[in-house]
Amino acid sequence: MADLIELLQEANIIGRGGAEFPAHRKWRAVRDAPGTPKYVICNVSEREPGVFKDYHILARHPEKVIAGMTLAMKTVGAAEGIINLNVDYEKKFKKALDKLLAKAKEDGFTLRLFEEAPGYIGGEESALLNAMEGKRCEPRLKPPFPTDAGLRGKPTLIHNVETLYDIACVADGSYDNRRFYSVSGAVPNIGVYRLPCVLTVRDVLTETQNLPAAPYFVQAGGGAGGVVLNADQAATERVRGTGAIIVHLTNEDPRALLLDWLRFFQRESCGKCTPCREGTYQLLRMVEDNDEIPWDRMQPILDVLERTSFCALGRSVPVPVLTYYKNVYSKR
Numbered sequence: 001m002a003d004l005i006e007l008l009q010e011a012n013i014i015g016r017g018g019a020e021f022p023a024h025r026k027w028r029a030v031r032d033a034p035g036t037p038k039y040v041i042c043n044v045s046e047r048e049p050g051v052f053k054d055y056h057i058l059a060r061h062p063e064k065v066i067a068g069m070t071l072a073m074k075t076v077g078a079a080e081g082i083i084n085l086n087v088d089y090e091k092k093f094k095k096a097l098d099k100l101l102a103k104a105k106e107d108g109f110t111l112r113l114f115e116e117a118p119g120y121i122g123g124e125e126s127a128l129l130n131a132m133e134g135k136r137c138e139p140r141l142k143p144p145f146p147t148d149a150g151l152r153g154k155p156t157l158i159h160n161v162e163t164l165y166d167i168a169c170v171a172d173g174s175y176d177n178r179r180f181y182s183v184s185g186a187v188p189n190i191g192v193y194r195l196p197c198v199l200t201v202r203d204v205l206t207e208t209q210n211l212p213a214a215p216y217f218v219q220a221g222g223g224a225g226g227v228v229l230n231a232d233q234a235a236t237e238r239v240r241g242t243g244a245i246i247v248h249l250t251n252e253d254p255r256a257l258l259l260d261w262l263r264f265f266q267r268e269s270c271g272k273c274t275p276c277r278e279g280t281y282q283l284l285r286m287v288e289d290n291d292e293i294p295w296d297r298m299q300p301i302l303d304v305l306e307r308t309s310f311c312a313l314g315r316s317v318p319v320p321v322l323t324y325y326k327n328v329y330s331k332r
C-alpha cells in the first residue's frame with residue numbers, strides 16, 4: 001500500500017470533531033516529534049446538542065474505528081491507544097469495544113478504554129489529557145499542542161470517531177468523499193445520514209426528505225456553537241464542523257431559543273477563565289430577567305467572550321447568538 005499519510009493528504013481527510021484540521025499534518029507532526037512513548041486517542045465525547053453521528057458510527061462500524069486507531073498507531077509509532085468514551089455511551093458500547101480491543105491485542109496493539117470526565121469540556125482535547133492524567137478537567141494553554149506534548153508530555157495523536165472511520169476507509173479503498181450528517185429539530189426524519197461532503201444544507205435536507213414546507217432556518221455545525229443560517233443561506237452554504245443540522249421554524253420563540261443556548265454554555269463553562277465564567281452567567285441573567293431580548297446590552301459581553309475566552313467554548317458563545325440576530329431575527 002502507498003504511504004498512508006500521503007493517501008490521507010490526497011483524500012483531504014480532515015478532523016470531523018469540529019476543528020477540520022487536516023489529518024495528514026497531525027500524523028506527520030506526531031510521527032516526527034521527538035519523545036516516547038507516543039499515544040493515539042480516539043475522542044468519543046459528543047456532548048453537543050444535535051450531534052449524534054459518533055454514536056451511530058460506534059453502533060454500526062466499531063471495527064472501522066479500531067482499524068483507524070491501529071493504522072494510526074502503526075504509522076506514527078504509538079505504544080498505546082486510548083478511547084476517551086462518553087460515559088453515557090459506555091453501557092451501550094463497552095462490550096463490543098472490549099472484544100475489539102482484545103482482538104487488537106492479539107495483533108500486537110495495546111488499547112484501552114478511558115471513562116470520559118463528565119461535562120462538555122471533557123471532550124476538549126487538552127482538558128481530556130488533563131483528566132487522563134488525574135488532573136482537573138480544564139483546557140491547557142496551547143501551544144504546545146498535543147502532537148508535540150500531549151498525554152504525560154509525550155506526542156499524542158487525537159482524533160474524532162468519524163475521522164478514524166474515514167482513515168480506515170482510505171486504507172481499505174472504500175473512502176468516497178462522503179461524511180455523516182446528524183439531522184434533527186423540526187423535521188420528520190431525524191437521523192444520521194452519510195452523503196457527499198459537497199452538499200449544501202438545503203441539499204442534505206432535500207436528500208433526506210426533511211426540507212420543511214414552512215419558513216425555516218437552521219443551526220449548522222452543532223447545536224451549541226453552530227452557525228445560524230436563514231433558508232437562502234442554507235441553499236448555498238455547506239455544513240461545516242461536526243456535520244450537524246438542526247432545523248427551526250421561523251415562528252419559534254426567539255427568547256426560548258436564546259435561553260437554550262445560554263443555559264448550555266453557562267452550565268458547561270468550566271469556570272477557569274473569568275470572561276466565560278462571568279460572561280455566560282451575565283448573558284443568561286439578562287435574557288432570563290427581561291421579556292424583551294436586550295441585544296444592545298449583550299453585545300459588549302459577547303465581544304469580550306470572543307476576544308478573551310481561554311478556549312473554544314467561550315469563543316463559541318457569540319456564534320449562534322450573533323448569527324441568529326443577523327441572519328434571522330433582524331430580518332423578521
Ligand code: SF4
Nearest residue numbers: 270271273276311314
Ligand atoms: S472559555 Fe469557558 S470552558 Fe474554556 S477555559 Fe474559559 S471558562 Fe473554561
